[in-house]
Amino acid sequence: MRDSCRNGSVPEMQCPACGALEDRVVDSRAADDGTSIRRRRQCEQCSERFTTFERVEEVLAVVVKRDGRRTPFDRSKIESGVRSACKGRPVEESAISALSAQVEDRISTTRGEVEAAQVGELVLEELRRLDPVAAVRFASVYKSFEDPEDFEREIQLLGQEGPADSSSAATPAGF
Numbered sequence: 001m002r003d004s005c006r007n008g009s010v011p012e013m014q015c016p017a018c019g020a021l022e023d024r025v026v027d028s029r030a031a032d033d034g035t036s037i038r039r040r041r042q043c044e045q046c047s048e049r050f051t052t053f054e055r056v057e058e059v060l061a062v063v064v065k066r067d068g069r070r071t072p073f074d075r076s077k078i079e080s081g082v083r084s085a086c087k088g089r090p091v092e093e094s095a096i097s098a099l100s101a102q103v104e105d106r107i108s109t110t111r112g113e114v115e116a117a118q119v120g121e122l123v124l125e126e127l128r129r130l131d132p133v134a135a136v137r138f139a140s141v142y143k144s145f146e147d148p149e150d151f152e153r154e155i156q157l158l159g160q161e162g163p164a165d166s167s168s169a170a171t172p173a174g175f
């Protein structure tokens with residue numbers, strides 16, 4: 001397998017093999033003395049894998065919580081949240097790690113501040129592909145949702161039965 005390197009930070013990475021702009025991050029780790037991040041990417045078109053090195057100050061985003069507090073984006077928080085949502089599910093640890101790296105990659109393109117709810121949405125988007133059950137669990141514990149409709153929509157996306165009437169009691173039948 002050919003292994004190409006690209007330096008610098010370009011919002012859209014171009015596949016060195018076919019030129020496609022869509023890729024997924026399959027691994028992400030600190031490089032040098034922690035001042036840069038090395039990412040393994042896989043082209044969505046031709047599956048070529050290539051490596052990028054990005055400087056830390058260019059990839060770290062600040063998460064704005066609902067109460068306005070700001071905190072540096074922390075991939076390990078995503079990982080632990082996803083890990084508990086995946087508990088008992090047939091999900092590999094490597095998949096959780098790749099998911100978190102992918103979310104971090106997407107957030108890094110914002111180059112600044114990102115709302116906590118947005119981070120949750122990105123995680124859910126990735127988690128739905130990985131394990132729908134874990135996605136529902138994650139959604140149910142993710143408190144940054146703006147309102148309960150978000151959770152209902154989540155249930156509907158999975159094609160499961162949600163409450164028939166959003167104004168009715170929160171206790172699901174059969175529980």
Ligand SMILES: [Zn+2]
Binds near residue numbers: 016017020043045048
């Ligand atoms: Zn390609």
